[in-house]
Amino acid sequence: xxxxxxxxxxxxxxxxxxxxxxxxxxxxxxxxxxxxxxxxxxxxxxxxxxxxxxxxxxxxxxxxxxxxxxxxxxxxxxxxxxxxxxxxxxxxxxxxxxxxxxxxxxxxxxxxxxxxxxxxxxxxxxxxxxxxxxxxxxxxxxxxxxxxxxxxxxxxxxxxxxxxxxxxxxxxxxxxxxxxxxxxxxxxxxxxxxxxxxxxxxxxxxxxxxxxxxxxxxxxxxxxxxxxxxxxxxxxxxxxxxxxxxxxxxxxxxxxxxxxxxxxxxxxxxxxxxxxxxxxxxxxxxxxxxxxxxxxxxxxxxxxxxxxxxxxxxxx
Numbered sequence: 613x614x615x616x617x618x619x620x621x622x623x624x625x626x627x628x629x630x631x632x633x634x635x636x637x638x639x640x641x642x643x644x645x646x647x648x649x650x651x652x653x654x655x656x657x658x659x660x661x662x663x664x665x666x667x668x669x670x671x672x673x674x675x676x677x678x679x680x681x682x683x684x685x686x687x688x689x690x691x692x693x694x695x696x697x698x699x700x701x702x703x704x705x706x707x708x709x710x711x712x713x714x715x716x717x718x719x720x721x722x723x724x725x726x727x728x729x730x731x732x733x734x735x736x737x738x739x740x741x742x743x744x745x746x747x748x749x750x751x752x753x754x755x756x757x758x759x760x761x762x763x764x765x766x767x768x769x770x771x772x773x774x775x776x777x778x779x780x781x782x783x784x785x786x787x788x789x790x791x792x793x794x795x796x797x798x799x800x801x802x803x804x805x806x807x808x809x810x811x812x813x814x815x816x817x818x819x820x821x822x823x824x825x826x827x828x829x830x831x832x833x834x835x836x837x838x839x840x841x842x843x844x845x846x847x848x849x850x851x852x853x854x855x856x857x858x859x860x861x862x863x864x865x866x867x868x869x870x871x872x873x874x875x876x877x878x879x880x881x882x883x884x885x886x887x888x889x890x891x892x893x894x895x896x897x898x899x900x901x902x903x904x905x906x907x908x909x910x911x912x913x914x915x916x917x918x919x920x921x922x923x924x925x926x927x928x
Contacts, residue, residue, distance in 0.1 A: 696733030758872035
């Protein structure tokens with residue numbers, strides 16, 4: 613009977629765990645929806661900014677503009693902006709982006725280039741601090757659904773590092789959202805800005821849908837904002853170079869916000885998948901334990917019957 617009680621307690625414990633993992637899966641799904649809505653709400657500003665930059669590009673040559681954010685220097689030091697999560701229970705999301713950042717740091721070290729980290733997320737911050745890696749700045753406890761204020765704050769720190777020539781290039785390491793079950797850590801150069809990178813390729817957005825009662829995240833192509841040239845007789849109150857110098861930090865913040873959104877979507881999708889797998893494993897374990905419980909209970913009943921029959925025969 614003691615063995616039966618042990619199995620019953622374990623079944624109840626697994627059921628309680630299954631309730632928690634299922635609740636976490638639903639919470640992650642709700643936050644994916646919020647992240648999706650934010651991506652859609654920030655698109656008009658990004659499209660308008662791309663149109664203005666394209667219009668300025670047609671009126672002047674970016675290569676000829678003497679702007680600090682476009683200036684390429686000999687690379688002696690690189691700033692690595694690493695975006696991770698504050699929480700675990702999301703599969704290999706944090707481990708993959710940390711490994712990619714660590715490998716990139718080793719590559720730079722082999723090339724004789726110094727590096728320093730700017731960290732977003734508690735997991736990466738704890739990992740690199742334990743290994744005594746050079747961390748210039750870290751941001752933890754941010755909103756799970758990124759906002760423009762946070763992106764601007766991080767962009768200001770990056771601009772300060774680059775303009776003060778503390779670093780000669782800034783690289784962004786984040787997780788690009790591919791699908792509900794797939795994400796990919798990538799490395800992207802943020803500064804100096806490349807004039808070719810200011811063009812507007814076809815964009816993508818992700819949508820949370822359901823298939824057969826299960827959650828699924830889909831990507832769909834969105835046509836880029838229509839490039840419009842400024843009228844040839846348009847007169848600027850300011851020098852176009854000055855306007856461009858003011859818009860490029862906004863463009864950098866917008867790029868960073870998009871990377872934060874991609875990372876958040878990747879983390880939430882990874883957590884949805886991990887919690888879904890945990891719930892499935894819990895259901896499988898409950899089934900296995902229930903079968904074992906029934907077998908043990910049947911064996912106990914059979915043993916009691918044999919004892920009763922044996923005792924009756926002994927009396928006779």
